[in-house]
Amino acid sequence: MLNVERLCFLYPGQENGWEYHFSLTPGQCIAIHGPSGSGKTTLLNLIAGFLEPDSGTICWNKRPIQHLAPWERPVTSVFQEHNLFEHLDVATNIGLGLHPGLKLSPEQKKQIDQGLERTGLAGFSKRMPGDLSGGQRQRVALVRAILRRQPLLLLDEPLTGLDSEAKNSLRTMLLEEKSRGVALILASHDEEDRKILADHYWNL
Template sequence: MLEINDLLFRYPAQAAGSKGWRFNLNVQEGECVALSGPSGCGKSTLLNLIAGFLTPSGGAIRWQGQSLSALPPWRRPVTTVFQEQNLFDHLTVAENMGLGLHPGLRLSQQQWSRIDTMLDAVSLGDFGKRRADNLSGGQRQRVAVARALLRPQPILLLDEPMTGLDDDNRHTLQALLLRARDQGKTLVLVSHDVRDREVLANREVTDFYHPW
């Protein structure tokens, strides 16, 4: 289980005395929970706290009973799909995918084959040798989601994962994410599109945040 207990956060740039957030959330292993609420309620902030890119001022983050709070991002059992995709434009699509498996791209032939298979699954089978700066926004998004699905980490954080996709590619990624969930991956989803929440989420949560 992923447990978020009384997690406190306020951005340093906020004026003195302004409110921050207190987060509480439990997600079962193999469950997808969609975070719902108005803009500015802290949905993306909570994902960044779980991933370790932001540091809370109090509270706890636990996975399977073990605290994650002291772990740097690269040691957490977490993969994040960002709205900005975070691709390296000077690398090929396959190399960007490979970075999710090894930061030095020291991959086995089997791992390169897995990358090819995943690219086929997102209808980008001929794009492996293409530089990332030659991709459209929707293609970049598919690469980002495909890279995340290749990683073995049990928690997958999804921040607007279907941005820029047409219906066919949206359905393709939804099917891949559902399969990952059914195979035991734990998903936390932020999406303004009700279609993604209805298809992917076991439940929607609106009371995960409180003013602080």
């Protein structure tokens, strides 16, 4: 279970910062919505460990994690920038999410192929990120995040730029993750994404 209690953050020069307070149980999704600059991405960065809060706590299963390094947290993220390694092909980008030394089992390699096939990217394993469209890059980033099998998945506009077929496929994958007990935090302007995936809504 995720508990965020009186989590405060203020950017340098900012007069009024943000304070967050909520909880999330395994298998549930909370959708956060608000205009640009309302603090959605800031919240995800705080939970992921890319920003350090000024005060407050982030607990996973009653264990404080706000001072842990990002790779020590039970979290995986998909942000709008995709965060792919440009010098590595698609399969290697995904594989690094499974094992930093790329020591992958046959089952993990099969999972990569299946993930690419389900997202319309069958045969793309040797493609380089620079050869992909923005929507294709986003699909690769989402497959990598899902296959990491972390209990908390952070999603910042994860389906932006995708056609309806790709969106439906990825929504199905995210619903399956929820059924496995993965907790999701979704920042999205897409009302359909929120309607399909979210159990709770939070307007910032």
